[in-house]
Structures are given as C-alpha cells and as structure tokens.
Amino acid sequence: MSDPATLAATILPPLLRGAIVTVEVAAGAFLIAVVIGMLLALIKTFGRSLPLRACVDLYVETFRNVPALTHLFILYFGLASIGVKLTSLSAAILGLGLIGAATLADVFRAGFQSLHAGQREAALAIGMTPGTVLRFILMPQALRTTLPPLANYGAQLVKDTSIVAAIAAPEIMFFARSLVTSTFETTLIYLSAALLYLALSLPLSFAAGRLEKRLGGGR
Amino acid sequence: MNSFLTPFADNGSIWLSVLLPAAGTTASLTITAFLLAVILGGGIAALRLSSLSALRRSAQIYVEIVRGVPVLAILFLLYFGLPGYGIALDPFTAATLGLGISSSAYVAEIIRAGLDALHKGQREAALAIGMKPRILYQTIILPQVLRISLPALLSTLIALLKDSSLCALITVDELMLTARALSTEYFQPLQIFVLTGVIYFAIAWPLSLLSRRLERRLLRGRRTVAG
Numbered sequence: 001m002s003d004p005a006t007l008a009a010t011i012l013p014p015l016l017r018g019a020i021v022t023v024e025v026a027a028g029a030f031l032i033a034v035v036i037g038m039l040l041a042l043i044k045t046f047g048r049s050l051p052l053r054a055c056v057d058l059y060v061e062t063f064r065n066v067p068a069l070t071h072l073f074i075l076y077f078g079l080a081s082i083g084v085k086l087t088s089l090s091a092a093i094l095g096l097g098l099i100g101a102a103t104l105a106d107v108f109r110a111g112f113q114s115l116h117a118g119q120r121e122a123a124l125a126i127g128m129t130p131g132t133v134l135r136f137i138l139m140p141q142a143l144r145t146t147l148p149p150l151a152n153y154g155a156q157l158v159k160d161t162s163i164v165a166a167i168a169a170p171e172i173m174f175f176a177r178s179l180v181t182s183t184f185e186t187t188l189i190y191l192s193a194a195l196l197y198l199a200l201s202l203p204l205s206f207a208a209g210r211l212e213k214r215l216g217g218g219r
Numbered sequence: 220m221n222s223f224l225t226p227f228a229d230n231g232s233i234w235l236s237v238l239l240p241a242a243g244t245t246a247s248l249t250i251t252a253f254l255l256a257v258i259l260g261g262g263i264a265a266l267r268l269s270s271l272s273a274l275r276r277s278a279q280i281y282v283e284i285v286r287g288v289p290v291l292a293i294l295f296l297l298y299f300g301l302p303g304y305g306i307a308l309d310p311f312t313a314a315t316l317g318l319g320i321s322s323s324a325y326v327a328e329i330i331r332a333g334l335d336a337l338h339k340g341q342r343e344a345a346l347a348i349g350m351k352p353r354i355l356y357q358t359i360i361l362p363q364v365l366r367i368s369l370p371a372l373l374s375t376l377i378a379l380l381k382d383s384s385l386c387a388l389i390t391v392d393e394l395m396l397t398a399r400a401l402s403t404e405y406f407q408p409l410q411i412f413v414l415t416g417v418i419y420f421a422i423a424w425p426l427s428l429l430s431r432r433l434e435r436r437l438l439r440g441r442r443t444v445a446g
Contacts, residue, residue, distance in 0.1 A: 061420075061424060061427070062416075062420065064377075064423075064427065065377070065381075065419065065420045065423035065424045065427055066381070066416040066419045066420050066423070067380075067381035067382070067383075067384035067385075067395070067419055068381065068384075069384040069385060069387070069395055070384060070395065070398075070412055070415055070416045070419060071416070073395075073398075073399070073402075073408065073412045073415075074408075074409065074412045074413060074416065077402060077408035077409075077412065078408045078409030078410075078412050078413065079409065080408075081406070081407065081408050081409050082223075082409055155287070159287070159288070159289040159290075160289070162289035162290075162291040162292060163289075163291060163385060165291070166387075166388060173289070173291055173292065173295075176295075177295075180299065186299045186300045186302075186303055187296065187300035187301075187303055187304075190292055190295045190296045190299065190300055191296065191300075193292055194288045194289075194292040194293075194296065197287065197288055197289050197292060198284065198287040198288055201287045202283070202287050205283075205286065205287065
C-alpha cells in the first residue's frame with residue numbers, strides 16, 4: 001500500500017467514479033431547483049392569490065430553516081417507513097433540488113424586482129399578452145441578472161452533494177469513506193476528496209465572480 | 220393522516236425529553252463554532268487589509284480554499300485524519316474547529332464587504348484630525364461595519380446551525396445523531412425526523428426573522444426600483 005503508484009491506482013478510480021455521481025446529483029438537483037424555484041418566484045412576484053403566496057412562503061421558510069440532512073433523512077428513511085421507497089440517488093437529487101428551489105425562489109424574485117415596472121406596463125399597453133411579456137421581456141432580463149448568484153448556487157450545490165453520502169448515495173465522500181476503511185490512508189484520501197470538490201466548485205465560483213463584474217460593469 | 224399522528228401522541232413526550240437536551244448540544248456547538256468563526260474571520264479580513272501583499276494573498280487563498288471544500292471533508296480531515304499525526308481530538312472539539320474554520324471564510328467576506336461599504340473619506344478625515352488608527356477602528360470603523368454586517372452574520376449563524384447537523388457523522392451527540400438513534404429504536408423515522416426538523420426550525424426561524432428585520436432597517440431610506 002505504501003507504493004505511491006499502487007496507492008493512486010487504488011484511490012483514484014473510485015473517487016473519480018464518485019465525482020461523476022456528484023456531478024449527476026448536482027446537475028439533477030440544479031434542474032429541479034431552477035424549475036420549482038422559478039415557479040415559486042413567479043407566484044411570489046405576480047401571483048394575486050393570498051393562500052398560494054402564503055404556501056410559497058411556508059415552503060421557502062421550511063426548507064431554509066431546517067438542515068439538508070434532516071430533509072434527506074425524511075425523504076430516504078422517513079418515506080420508506082410509510083411505503084414510499086426512494087433509491088438513495090433519487091432521494092438525494094429530489095432532496096437537494098427541493099432545498100435549492102427555496103434558495104433560487106428568492107434569487108429569481110430579486111431578479112424580477114430589479115426590473116422596472118414600466119417595462120411590463122409598456123409591453124402590456126402595446127398589446128402583448130402577459131405570457132409573452134414574461135417570456136420575451138421579463139424572463140431574459142431577470143435570468144441575466146441572476147446568472148452570478150446561479151453560478152454561486154451551483155458551486156454551493158457541488159459541495160452540498162457531499163452530505164448525500166449519509167444516505168449511501170455513491171458520490172465522492174461515500175467512496176472516500178469506504179476507501180479509508182480499506183486502506184487506512186485517511187488524510188491522503190480525504191485531502192484528495194477535498195481537492196476533487198475544490199476542482200469541481202472553483203470554476204463555478206470564478207465564473208460567478210467574473211459574471212458579477214461583467215454585468216455590474218454596464219451600470 | 221391519523222397513522223402519521225398517533226405515534227406523536229404515544230411517544231412524543233419521550234422523544235422530546237431525549238431530543239431537547241441534544242438540541243442543547245447543537246446550540247452550544249453552534250455558538251462556540253460561531254465565536255471561533257468570528258474571531259478567525261475577523262483576523263482574515265484584517266489580513267486582507269494588510270499592506271503586505273503576501274499576507275493579503277494568503278488570506279485570499281484561505282478564503283477560496285475553505286469556501287470550495289465541503290464542511291464534511293473538513294470535519295473528516297480533523298476528526299479521522301489528525302489522529303494519524305498524533306493529534307486525537309474529541310468529537311465536540313473537532314466539530315467546533317471544523318464548523319468554525321468553514322464559517323470563518325464566509326465571515327471574513329462579510330466583514331470585508333462591510334469595510335468596503337464605508338466611505339474612504341471617514342478614515343481620511345479621522346486620520347487628518349489626528350486620530351490614532353486604533354481609536355479610529357474602535358470608535359468609527361468597527362461599530363459601523365458590525366451594523367452593516369449584522370444581517371449577513373446572522374445568516375451565517377443559521378447556516379452554521381444547519382451545518383452542525385453534519386457533526387452527527389463524526390459522532391457528536393447532537394440533535395441529528397440522537398434523532399437517528401431514536402429512529403432505529405422506535406422504527407418511526409418519519410415522525411422522529413419531522414419532529415427533529417421542527418426543533419431546528421424553532422431555533423432557526425426566529426433568527427431568520429431577526430436577520431431580515433435588521434436588513435430592512437438598514438435599507439430603510441434607501442429607494443429601490445422594485446416594481
């Protein structure tokens with residue numbers, strides 16, 4: 001085990017396999033978070049129904065003020081006890097996605113709020129339907145301003161996938177833990193895992209920083 | 220619905236009597252780690268103001284690395300990795316250190332943003348009238364920075380509270396580990412984890428509300444273009 005080459009050959013393949021799952025979980029969760037988050041933001045920004053808006057608030061507060069691990073345990077162990085059995089991967093993607101939706105709902109809402117009300121009024125006044133206004137006028141601009149926080153969220157998400165190891169989803173941390181029990185190279189393995197996460201999340205946070213500068217520059 | 224609620228009526232008080240002390244551990248872990256994060260983060264923010272570029276750079280690298288690595292990896296390195304070098308930390312100490320280090324990067328960024336938000340003229344004016352830099356920071360800069368960063372610092376505290384649940388994985392007897400143990404004892408994971416979620420919510424929500432209120436107060440008088 002002390003030979004560096006054999007050690008690398010033992011450690012790297014599982015960690016990289018884990019990295020692929022990490023990316024899959026992050027991508028799946030990101031997609032769910034964007035779709036549900038946008039829906040929540042639209043209801044909060046343009047919705048008139050009070051009960052519906054209250055539901056959105058309740059959703060956001062629930063997911064914001066309770067740890068991700070608790071949500072994952074409810075989805076994975078809790079639901080299984082009443083007969084709804086999710087695989088660890090789908091529980092991971094669904095859990096992180098639902099949590100992310102609460103984060104992105106606020107991000108998107110801030111994006112819509114940064115637009116001047118006059119734009120919507122003008123577009124409606126020249127006879128565009130509310131749906132068209134949303135699709136061609138408001139959404140593209142709101143998405144543009146929310147790009148930096150979206151990239152930041154992505155970086156955060158990549159790191160957050162580490163906790164789905166706790167429900168046995170086979171991502172980086174999961175493989176790292178099992179490698180440690182078989183090789184006892186604790187520090188080396190966890191450091192490699194940390195570096196892998198860093199390599200996955202740094203490009204996203206750099207992109208966020210650059211986008212922020214670029215979008216801010218025009219003002 | 221009834222089958223969901225009856226276990227609470229049967230065992231709810233027993234569960235609470237076990238979970239609430241564990242929530243106390245969660246709270247003390249969170250507070251200790253937060254204090255550490257504020258001290259470390261304040262130090263890092265100060266380094267970023269240093270006139271030595273090497274110090275500024277290393278502070279920046281620290282922030283980038285710590286923000287890019289999952290809390291769990293930091294916790295595992297401290298708890299499982301350090302004993303290999305003869306440093307065996309007990310779970311609570313490793314947890315405090317890990318959470319503190321991971322949050323310190325965010326605290327440093329918040330304080331830096333607070334410093335950036337102050338007008339340069341204040342500093343120059345104070346120095347011009349002969350104020351010593353130490354007094355300047357104590358009486359003029361710090362109070363304002365704290366005021367500006369308070370909402371964001373509270374958000375960090377909430378994030379830290381939530382992250383403290385991960386310390387269950389390095390065997391700290393906090394809320395989540397206790398809930399996990401209860402759920403294997405009573406075979407009612409849904410009810411127990413929902414109850415656990417409610418306890419976390421009861422701690423975090425008031426802090427969220429406070430954070431938002433402070434933020435609104437800071438923004439008062441500043442006009443936004445919200446439609």
